[in-house]
Structure formats: C-alpha cells, structure tokens
Amino acid sequence: MAFTAKDVQTLRQMTGCGMMDCKKALTESNGDMDKAVEYLREKGLSAAAKKADRVAAEGVVYAVADAAKKVGAIIEVNSETDFVAKNADFNAFVAQCAQIIMEQNPADVDALLACKTENGMTVEELLREKILVIGENLKIRRFVREEGTLATYIHAGGKIGVMVKFDVSDGIADKAEFVECGHDVAMQIAAINPGYLKREEVPAAVVEEEKKILEAQIQNDEKLKNKPAQVIEKMVTGRVEKFYKENCLVDQAFVKDGNMNVAQYVAKVAKDLGGKIEIESFVRFEKGEGIEKKADDFASEVASMVK
Template sequence: MAFTAADVKNLREMTGVGMMDCKKALTASEGDIEKAVEWLREKGMAASAKKAGRIAAEGMSYAAVIDGVGIVVEVNAETDFVAKNEKFVEFVKGVAATVAKQNPADLDALMECKYEGTDLTVTQQQQEMVLVIGENIKVRRFARYADGVSVPYVHAGGKIGVLVNLSVEGGIDATEIGKDVAMQIAALNPRFWDKSQVTQDVLDEEKKIMMVQMENDPKMASKPEQVREKIVMGKLNKFYAENCLLQQEFVKDNTTSVEKYMASAAKALGGGVSFKDAVRFETGEGIEKKEENFAAEIASLVK
C-alpha cells in the first residue's frame, strides 16, 4: 500500500518520531499507519506514542541571546506545573541553544538537528523528556535573529517570551531601551509594529466602521460628509496610537510615544536606535485547550 507525505506527517504527530524514521516505518508497514506505530514502538522509538496525542497547551516561551544570536522558542507541556520543572526548563534552554548554533530552516529541520551537547536529535531528546516527566511535550515554534542587536524579555516565568531586534548606532548599550520596548510588546500585544504596516484593506474597514457609527449618532449624522471625513481621519490617528507599537503611548511615560522614547533615550546615551523587528510568543495561544470536567470524570469512574 502506498503512502503520502500527509501520512508521514500524521504518523509523526501521533508518535513524535522524526520524519525519516516515520518514512521507514511506513515503508516497512506498507503504508499501514497502525502497523507503522507498532513498528516504531518495537524499535523503541515510540514509547511515548499514547502521550503524543494529548493536548499540550501549557509550557514555556523563552527568549535569550546566545553568542550574539537572538532566539525565542515555545515548548508546550500539558500542565502549568511542568513549566516550572527544572528538567523541562533545561530542555527548553537546550532547544534555544540548538536553534542559535545550528540555524535550522524550519521546525521540521530543527527536530532533525542534534540536540546541543548530545548525540540525540531534538525529536529523540523530546521523547526522552516525555518519558522522564510523564507528560506530552512538544517543541512548537521558534524565531531567530543573527543580525542587529537583539534584546530578550521573558514575562511571568515563560507565559510570554519577547525578542526585540534593533539597529544600534554609536556603540551604545541599548539593552534597557530594548527591554522597555519588549515589555511594552508583552503588555499590549500591538497588531502592527509601525503605522506603515497597516494595509489599505484594514484602513478601509476601520473607516467604514467609523462612518457607520457616525451615521447612527444623531449629532454626527447631521454633519456634512466632508466634516465626517475629517473626523474619521482624526480617529485613524487614534487607531494608530492604539494598534501600532511605535505610535503607541509609552507605558512607562504616558507623555510620549514609543518611537519618541527610543529616539530620546538613545540620544541621551550618545547614539541612535531604530526598531527593526520583534517576535512575541504567548504560551499556548491558538491551541484549543481541553476543558476538564472533574465531576463527570469521577462519576464515570464509579459507575
């Protein structure tokens, strides 16, 4: 029986085993998924197969600069308790070090990399952690900046990880500036970094909503359309200030914006700083968490 790339991906998600080993298992099992799982377990590669299907929506987002390379990673586990486990934290930091030193092209490539300091792949090390900790553990995503000056920030023990990438002039130490910007991103989670990134379709939608709101307001509806257009333009400035990082009110000083703070702080240090990019990982975002009903679970056990 033939098998497809989707079958390989499915088997990998079921077992947590690397892509090449999944291909071997499907080849040996003539494309039969169940037999392939059994084959992997017989080889000692899928001892954690049952745990691999459980939802992992907790865990840790971690940001760091390693040998000048900025890294942010998210590794998931099933419970918040595990995120505080020393071995789990060490594993997350090891994943970050692997990303920094081996520069994988994507997540699949990362999972096939040699985990730093071992002869195991990241996939195999992840399986070891599942066996040691007893929960499903999954490396979810990463980002890496090799150029510029990166400043990491980890909020609430790994609930949020932020990595800010800056262009720095004048040889100044921009760490504090970068951390302030990273904390702003962690707290407010802006939709855009700069107003120049706001696309025309987003602006058109905002204008449409504002015009409808004014039409539904008796005081505004009576005003000429030209006047309402000017009011909309004024409101768009407020939209930028609420949704774009550099135009946002700086949380540590509400008399200035983030971009003005960066410029003045850098000037005071005798140099210049400009924002290049940033990544914000919030642990578990976008993952549908299982709703536990303990009363129903206990009732089912005593039947």
C-alpha cells in the same frame, strides 16, 4: 524475514509511531510484527506516540540573545499542564533548544528536531525522552532566530516572550543606557501587544475595514449620523489615528512615561548617547495563543459513567 511498506504502515497504525521508527523496528526484528511492537515499547516510542494526541497548550515561551555573537532566539514549547512549565528539567530542555537554534540555524521545527545535541541524540529523540520522563505530551511549536543587536524579555515565568531587533550606531549596543532602553521597549511589547511596528506596515485592507466599522458606528449614533459629511470624515480620520496609536509600537504611549510615545523615548536615548537607535522589528510569543484547549466537563463525565 522480509517486510513490506504495508507492514510498516500496519505497525504505524498499531503503535502510532513514526514511519522511520517502525521501519527500524521491523529491521531489528527481522520483519516479525510482534517483536517489532515489543521493540518500540522497549524504546518507549509507543508510549510517547500515544501521548502525542493529547492537547498541549501550556508550557513556556523562552527568549535569549548572545550580545557577543549578535544572535538570538525565541521559542515556544508546549506541555499539557502549567505544572510542567515549572519543571527544571523541562525548562533546561527549552533553553537547550534555543541554544541549538542560535548555533545551528535550523530552517523550521522539523529541521530543529533533526539537529544533533551535545550527547549525539537528535532533538526529536531528546524530546521523546522528556515525554516519557515527565509523562505529558510535549511539543516544540514555533521559534524565530534573529541576527543583529537584540533585546529580549520574558514575562511571568514564560507566559510571554519578546525579542526586539535594533539598528544602532557603533559603540551604542554595549552601553547600559541602551540595554535599559532595549529592556523597556521589549517590556512595552509584552504589556501592550502592538500588532505592528509602525503605521506604514498596517495593510490597507485593515485600515479600510477599521474605517468601515467607525463609519457604521457613527451611522448608528443618533447624535452623530446627521453631522455634515466633512465633519464625519474628520471624525473617522481622528479615530483611525487613534487606531494607529493603539496598535503601532512606535506610536504607542510609552508605558513608563505617558508624555511621550515609544519613538520619542528611543530618540531621546539615542540623543543622550550621541548616536542612532532605531527599532527594526520585533517578535512576541504568548504561550498557547491560538491553540484550542479541551474544555473538561467533570460533571458530565461522571454522569455518563453512572448511566
């Protein structure tokens, strides 16, 4: 029995499954809609699709680097509850995805989902399998892959992940002192959450907005607003400098020694090792950041049930 594109669309609306899955189901069932629905249910695809609408804002961030191959990856995979983040099978899946990212270099999440795993399944098929086994909506949200000399750090069991890229002299990367330095810098990023690597990267518009806020604060302060213009200008300049020291990684006070900033700490380690160490870039993921979580109101729910 033949089927049309409209039949595929109808099946999608009935089951919530993807277009290609619906097309395959109709092909396997010779266009019989009921048999196609049964096919999708047998495969577990319909159940997985129904879970896909549920908000997944928990989960883990995972970061890993292969020093020998000079490649690393940081990935966030979300679940509905924090309990799943402690599931060994879920964490093994996340680590497997990171390994695939390093090895196959997918361009984006869609490309990652299409990548093949060791057993021949695609990542998307494996993800659906995990959704059915675990019983929650799971979602690969984002990842970054880097090549070069890298350091990674995972905080609080996957709440925060960091990957830092360094430019170093030959022979430096393998030294224990550098490994410790990389770990320290990654921990700093996790703890203090700098918005930028260095002040030159801060957009001019951000600096101007900061100046406007500071000027407004001064004008609203009775003790300061009547100061001479040049004095106010110096105050604004000083506060902008403070903004840089709080928001730019290399200018931040080093958390393990407040007598130096991060740039000075890295320079000290480089000098001790007789080479060059420079921070080139960093990525910091925090689990669930920017995802709007559903606020459960149990009392209201119960009240609505007894009306």
